[in-house]
Amino acid sequence: MRTSTTGRIGQYAALLAYLVFLAFPFLWLLSTAFKSPRELGSPHPGWIPEDPTLDNFRQAFDEQPLLRAAGNSLLAAVGAAVIAVLIATPLAYVMARGRTRLAKAATGWVVVSQAFPLVLVIIPLFLVLKNLRMINSLAGLVLVYVVWALPFALWMLVGYVRAVPAELEEAAAVDGAGRLRTLVSVTAPLLVPGIVATGLFAFITAWNEFFFALVLLKTPEKQTLPVVLTHFIGAEGVADLGPLAAAAFLATLPSLVVFAVIQRRITGGMLTGAVKS
């Protein structure tokens, strides 16, 4: 199939327009983060900071407890990712291999639960966690994140389990290995890359989450990064732009790094079949 030269030029122009649209807000954030207060106040802000400075970053750390917030976020995200993967992998295995009613019910629930507005979930959760004295605690938040990450984690893991040939397990069964033994020593090792990808994905979701953290964490010492970020914006909606941009940029870095690691896997997994061409 050949496309005419004008067609090609048109395609590149369109692609360029898309890239500009998708990239410019992030570039502007970067630019703002390195601008001096004088330049931020000038009537003609430019793309490239005239005298780049790290003052905004210093000020951001002075204004809000960013390090502690990052620690909280890290704890919540790692906790949620590890627990979610530990409990989701066995269920995903059963869902992928068996055709039980249970697996169907679980799949159905995964789909249905997506449709419910969070407000219907958060009020009862708030009351339950309050009775358990787990409001304003990271442990409570981790529990909520685990359940919240499960649907997508299950969906990803079921795909990875299906990719492991069932014949391998049957061979192990012939050799007399029990079901658990087979799972641990035959299937699990083959699943490791998929499990890691799923865990990292759960990490990003939890790291980025805002609504549950906003409702469940009351004191600044417990709050996670997204919640602390909103403290830079005053009640009147007025914000100190430089430090806000600097803090927002820093808060994005971990997810961007993790994302860069699994990016190929996510698009790759969704785009299988493209590899051959």
Place this chain on the structure above:
Amino acid sequence: MTRVTATKRSTPGAPRAGGGRRRPDHGAWFLVLPALIPILVLSVGPLLYGILLAFTDSQSGRTRPTQWIGALNFRDLLHDTLFWESFRIGLVWAVGVTVPQFLLALGLALLLNQELRLRWLARALAIIPWAMPEVVVGVMWRLVYNPDAGVLNETLRDLGLGDGRDWLSGLGTALPAVIVVGIWAGMPTTTVALLAGLQNTPRELHEAAAVDGAGAWRRFRTVTWPALRPVALAMVALNLIWNFNSFALVYVLTSGGPGGRTRLPMLFAYEEAFRYGQFGYAAAMGCVMVAVISVLLALFLVGRLRAGDDT
């Protein structure tokens, strides 16, 4: 009873392959319970509890025991014009984000499916918004829209198109401005899903159609679109639900202002529950949101599927 049958069926090839050695297998339950208990306790349970709460006068921090009040919350909601206004805004937002986003993402997916140079870079860039915290996306666009230091007004001034305006606090511009952000933020998910769908369309058919002299538009209509339809429909339906229920973006951008012009139903319910402590009433709002969205989606899907049968 059901447990036994479930367990038996869940053992796939293993015991059969093992010959006559059939032994009771409790492995499946051992594997399922760790995930099932949290799902039941923290997802199914709270949802049912939430629906029950909608029929009570539950409030935060009060000493009197909560009482059943039947459908009183729903009757109040019926006359709550503020809520229905917020509901209308929610629908405008959900459709206003989903439809343009679908068209833009379809265009991008078609481009990324071509063999262009720098396709890898474009693919990587196209999914970056996915990795960003929604709060950061909101902050970023606040910087773009900022009346003085924002790049949008600066560009307008450079082009001689006037002085620009305060986009997020103008009564007329706030909702369109947040809709643009919504479109931007959801582009990656939709694009990747459509791209995956595109790559499952049969290449041979495409080439055959090209040999027969079909133009690009005809090839799209007759070969690409029929194969892409299921993915496209699913994506639009999911996006409608997600967008209608979204919270963080608009909370950071405008907190529902100015004058409630961008107060999505979730923001409204959040304020009702956690600012005014009206748990029962907010739960009733949640129920109404689910009900209306389910009906609209059912109508949409049935309509689209029927339209598909005719062609």
